[in-house]
Amino acid sequence: QQNKLNSFLWTIKRDPPSYFFGTIHVPYTRVWDFIPENSKKAFQQSHIVYFELDLTDPYTISALSSCQLLPQGKNLQDVLPRDIYHRLKRHLEYVKLMMPSWMTPDQRGKGLYADYLFNAIAGNWERKRPVWVMLMVNSLTEVDIRSRGVPVLDLYLAQEAERLRKQTGAVEKVEEQCHPLNGLNFSQV
Numbered sequence: 001q002q003n004k005l006n007s008f009l010w011t012i013k014r015d016p017p018s019y020f021f022g023t024i025h026v027p028y029t030r031v032w033d034f035i036p037e038n039s040k041k042a043f044q045q046s047h048i049v050y051f052e053l054d055l056t057d058p059y060t061i062s063a064l065s066s067c068q069l070l071p072q073g074k075n076l077q078d079v080l081p082r083d084i085y086h087r088l089k090r091h092l093e094y095v096k097l098m099m100p101s102w103m104t105p106d107q108r109g110k111g112l113y114a115d116y117l118f119n120a121i122a123g124n125w126e127r128k129r130p131v132w133v134m135l136m137v138n139s140l141t142e143v144d145i146r147s148r149g150v151p152v153l154d155l156y157l158a159q160e161a162e163r164l165r166k167q168t169g170a171v172e173k174v175e176e177q178c179h180p181l182n183g184l185n186f187s188q189v
Contacts (some may be wrong), residue, residue: 003008008021008022008023008039009021009038009039009042010037011042012092016069017045018111019042019043019157021042021043022038023052023153023154023157025152025153025154026152026155027147027150027151027152027153028150028151028152028153028155028156029147029150030147031153032153032156033084043157043160043161044164046166047165047166047167048167048168048169049157049158049161049166049168049169050169050170051154051157051158051168051169051170051171052154052170052171052172052177053154053171053172053173053174053177054158054168054170055154055158056155056156056158056159056162056168057095057170057176060174061176063174063178064157064174064177064178067174067175067177067178067179067182068128068129068178069127069128069129070127070128070133071078074127075126075127075164076088076125076126076127076130076133077126079130079186080130088133088137090179091137092122092125092140093135095118095122095140096114096115096122098142099114099117099118099145100114102114102142102145102146103145103146104146106149107146107148107149110149112148112149117145117148121136121140121148122136122140128150128181130186131181131182131184131189132181134189181186
């Protein structure tokens, strides 16, 4: 039924053609079988690929981590209402307790430990801005934990582009993503 799927692929008619493909930030294995062949073919035939952000660049990852932090000397406990902060803390303790049972045998076979995984996702949570903590909490579910270690679609395509020696780039800078999210007020978060 590949031909009946909406491809989220737009073609810009020029010579050679350009393509615009809308991705989502989920493990690629959840969506790969539903990406139509025309989208996969356009990617294979392309020589230059631009992504939202360059997720293969260590600076991008570092800048994303830095932008999530509260100003120096501030702590989440200072900005959240006390009851919400304590509920959040209890929830994260629950997640940390449950995480070993949520992990797959494959993850364990690759040397992933629950404590390591928890710290990789939630480490330094008390220094993060509320909007980033909310996004982090939303990703701390059993389903999401079981898919950790599988790259999101954007990263998978970026890794494939590098493997195929395609020229890559990014449409946005980290700041263009961070500043709007960091500009949300508490009631919006």
